[in-house]
Amino acid sequence: MNHFLTIEGLPADDLNGLLDDADEFVEVLHRPIPKVPALRGKTVATMFFEPSTRTKMSFEKAAKALSADTMSFSPGTSSLSKGESLKDTVLTIKAMGTDAMVVRHKATGAPWRIAEWIEQPVLNAGDGAHQHPTQALLDSLTIRQHFGTLEGLKIGIIGDIRHSRVARSDIQAFSTLGAEVTMVAPRTLLPVDAAVFDATASEDLDEVLEDFDVVYVLRVQAERGGASVFPSLSEYTDRYGITKERFARLKPEAVVLHPGPMNRGVEIEGAVADDPRALILDQVFNGVAVRMAVLFRLLGGESNE
Amino acid sequence: MSDLILAGGTVLTPKGLEETDVRIRDGLIAEIGPGLEGDETIDCGGAWVGPGLVDLHVHFREPGQEWKEDIESGSRTAAVGGFTAVFAMPNTDPATDSGHVARYVSARGTEVGLVEVLPVGAITRGRAGKELAHLDELWAAGVRVFSDDGDVVADAGLLRQAMDYLAARGGVISQHAVDVGLSSGGYMHEGSVSSLLGMSGIASAADDVILARDIRLVEMTGARYHVQHLSTATGVDLIAGAKAKGLPVTAEVTPHHLAFDHTAAQTTDPAYKMMPPLRSEDDRAALRYGLEIGTIDIVGTDHAPHAAHEKEVPWEHAPNGVLGLEWAAAVVNTFTDLDQSAFYDRLSVAPARIGQLDGQGMLLAEGGRANLTVFDPSIEWTPSTTVSKSQNSPYFGLPLQGKVVATIYQGTVTARDGIAVS
Numbered sequence: 001m002n003h004f005l006t007i008e009g010l011p012a013d014d015l016n017g018l019l020d021d022a023d024e025f026v027e028v029l030h031r032p033i034p035k036v037p038a039l040r041g042k043t044v045a046t047m048f049f050e051p052s053t054r055t056k057m058s059f060e061k062a063a064k065a066l067s068a069d070t071m072s073f074s075p076g077t078s079s080l081s082k083g084e085s086l087k088d089t090v091l092t093i094k095a096m097g098t099d100a101m102v103v104r105h106k107a108t109g110a111p112w113r114i115a116e117w118i119e120q121p122v123l124n125a126g127d128g129a130h131q132h133p134t135q136a137l138l139d140s141l142t143i144r145q146h147f148g149t150l151e152g153l154k155i156g157i158i159g160d161i162r163h164s165r166v167a168r169s170d171i172q173a174f175s176t177l178g179a180e181v182t183m184v185a186p187r188t189l190l191p192v193d194a195a196v197f198d199a200t201a202s203e204d205l206d207e208v209l210e211d212f213d214v215v216y217v218l219r220v221q222a223e224r225g226g227a228s229v230f231p232s233l234s235e236y237t238d239r240y241g242i243t244k245e246r247f248a249r250l251k252p253e254a255v256v257l258h259p260g261p262m263n264r265g266v267e268i269e270g271a272v273a274d275d276p277r278a279l280i281l282d283q284v285f286n287g288v289a290v291r292m293a294v295l296f297r298l299l300g301g302e303s304n305e
Numbered sequence: 306m307s308d309l310i311l312a313g314g315t316v317l318t319p320k321g322l323e324e325t326d327v328r329i330r331d332g333l334i335a336e337i338g339p340g341l342e343g344d345e346t347i348d349c350g351g352a353w354v355g356p357g358l359v360d361l362h363v364h365f366r367e368p369g370q371e372w373k374e375d376i377e378s379g380s381r382t383a384a385v386g387g388f389t390a391v392f393a394m395p396n397t398d399p400a401t402d403s404g405h406v407a408r409y410v411s412a413r414g415t416e417v418g419l420v421e422v423l424p425v426g427a428i429t430r431g432r433a434g435k436e437l438a439h440l441d442e443l444w445a446a447g448v449r450v451f452s453d454d455g456d457v458v459a460d461a462g463l464l465r466q467a468m469d470y471l472a473a474r475g476g477v478i479s480q481h482a483v484d485v486g487l488s489s490g491g492y493m494h495e496g497s498v499s500s501l502l503g504m505s506g507i508a509s510a511a512d513d514v515i516l517a518r519d520i521r522l523v524e525m526t527g528a529r530y531h532v533q534h535l536s537t538a539t540g541v542d543l544i545a546g547a548k549a550k551g552l553p554v555t556a557e558v559t560p561h562h563l564a565f566d567h568t569a570a571q572t573t574d575p576a577y578k579m580m581p582p583l584r585s586e587d588d589r590a591a592l593r594y595g596l597e598i599g600t601i602d603i604v605g606t607d608h609a610p611h612a613a614h615e616k617e618v619p620w621e622h623a624p625n626g627v628l629g630l631e632w633a634a635a636v637v638n639t640f641t642d643l644d645q646s647a648f649y650d651r652l653s654v655a656p657a658r659i660g661q662l663d664g665q666g667m668l669l670a671e672g673g674r675a676n677l678t679v680f681d682p683s684i685e686w687t688p689s690t691t692v693s694k695s696q697n698s699p700y701f702g703l704p705l706q707g708k709v710v711a712t713i714y715q716g717t718v719t720a721r722d723g724i725a726v727s
Contacts, residue, residue, distance in 0.1 A: 087617050107619030108504045109573025129503030191500035
């Protein structure tokens with residue numbers, strides 16, 4: 001593995017291997033001193049061309065827990081605002097000395113472009129509405145911890161799938177790991193060609209809700225012009241929100257996941273988010289462990305060099 | 306002037322194909338017959354000899370964007386690709402919307418002297434789509450093809466005005482048929498690949514609705530209408546329907562729409578980004594078939610140079626357009642079943658006719674102007690370089706069948722075996 005760009009095409013063995021590694025890093029993170037020297041002397045650059053707090057902090061925490069140094073870049077204060085090209089920015093940071101680049105960009109495929117320009121490993125931390133592979137790992141890990149396996153689970157992904165990199169990565173990871181995935185959204189928020197995904201599609205949440213072992217709630221991206229794809233937020237909540245009433249109709253062992261940040265009262269009611277069967281904070285914790293696993297896979301050990 | 310002999314090729318004459326020699330002297334075809342001798346001989350054994358290729362759709366970027374291409378580098382690229390005439394689109398800076406810009410473009414082409422450069426005039430002033438350009442001045446400067454290429458003429462009322470004006474004179478409207486509302490915010494063909502990539506798409510209907518509308522306007526005005534870079538199967542059907550009604554409608558397909566479909570965009574390599582986008586495999590098959598049976602009249606390259614720094618960006622930020630002139634003939638030969646006559650028809654005779662161009666696109670006859678292209682359909686090669694100023698080629702690394710061996714413009718060799726003769 002030279003880069004970590006996408007879930008697409010990764011076989012189940014590779015996914016499970018990364019999750020197995022992540023399990024070990026979960027154990028590390030529970031130690032009194034949650035740190036190992038695995039990547040001492042390595043530098044990881046986090047380059048978030050699109051603003052993000054949690055994913056960036058999670059990657060930095062993961063790098064530091066492996067004893068790597070980190071340096072970061074944020075577009076608001078950088079030369080990008082002075083018109084520097086992406087390629088020049090990347091080559092500049094490479095010249096400073098970095099062993100890996102963690103890249104988030106709002107343009108689809110940007111991490112692939114960067115991977116053509118540098119020989120160091122590139123980790124995709126989210127590109128456009130395309131891929132967010134470490135999110136898929138942390139979601140898979142959270143579900144695997146809870147149920148022991150994803151094999152045979154029925155997972156509903158609810159919300160703006162069309163514009164969601166989380167959904168694309170998750171659908172591919174969950175289905176590869178043996179789960180049966182249903183995309184639930186109004187037609188305007190389903191992929192134009194839903195058949196490209198190994199998942200079924202439904203526009204009626206109430207019809208399919210009770211089948212699910214896992215309800216994966218996507219964030220309503222109001223900044224994506226929600227008003228043009230559905231008339232009002234309240235209509236969305238009425239039809240697709242995970243309210244207390246809908247939560248009560250779930251199977252008793254079913255769990256709820258959300259990638260954050262949550263819009264409480266829109267796609268998920270506050271009481272549901274705070275229920276013990278909502279694994280949202282477990283996801284956040286596991287995010288650090290899976291990112292450690294990926295960084296270690298790319299940078300750790302002589303065998304990779 | 307010395308005699309140049311094209312020896313032993315299969316020569317496309319009004320009487321059909323003949324395996325024979327051609328003598329070129331003083332810019333003219335002096336003699337066609339076996340056993341000719343002269344001062345210089347080009348061995349054309351196994352190759353096709355036909356009229357020089359004519360491209361109704363190129364972007365030479367001059368004036369205004371000479372870092373991408375200029376008339377000199379564009380002419381060189383055209384010569385290497387077998388072209389003896391090109392129509393330069395008016396999306397320059399300033400736009401070719403007045404007589405003096407049109408005169409500049411053709412004069413600069415003459416000065417370079419490698420290929421005839423015909424300016425296409427803008428339909429609307431500044432290509433802004435608000436009011437008609439100086440069509441009278443453009444006409445007086447010799448412009449016969451009019452287009453706002455790069456942008457559609459969105460206002461049907463304004464397009465009708467232009468059609469009425471040009472119908473009376475016999476000018477041609479060349480439309481970039483892409484609806485603004487259906488395409489804005491989209492970056493690639495709307496379909497399985499865009500869904501997988503999570504990228505906003507451009508539905509095929511974006512092209513089809515404009516073409517359907519425009520055909521109705523042709524019916525009303527009688528204007529000659531040429532649709533650029535057809536990309537959809539429905540578009541081919543619409544053209545077939547218009548032709549069945551006897552309307553003066555012609556159509557073009559680009560080499561890249563024959564060679565690729567939207568799965569090439571899955572790499573998010575901007576070398577495959579253009580407008581209209583690469584569409585589905587079914588669309589591509591319909592375009593090939595449409596060209597083979599003649600529903601689509603011509604191949605136009607839409608040669609669109611962009612500098613490396615402009616394409617070394619993520620897909621969504623990259624400008625639309627790819628190079629095409631150097632490989633068009635080989636791509637057509639590789640991806641379609643056109644025989645020699647049909648090949649020269651789609652790449653020379655028909656585009657010269659649509660562009661109302663004298664002395665080009667003529668089958669070879671004694672006394673005719675010596676604008677000729679020798680193409681060897683048996684050469685297998687893989688492009689890796691270009692003589693254009695820009696490098697945005699989708700064909701690097703793609704095995705092709707057939708290659709331009711020699712280009713002769715006004716009796717002079719302008720390119721041999723991929724090298725321009727200056």
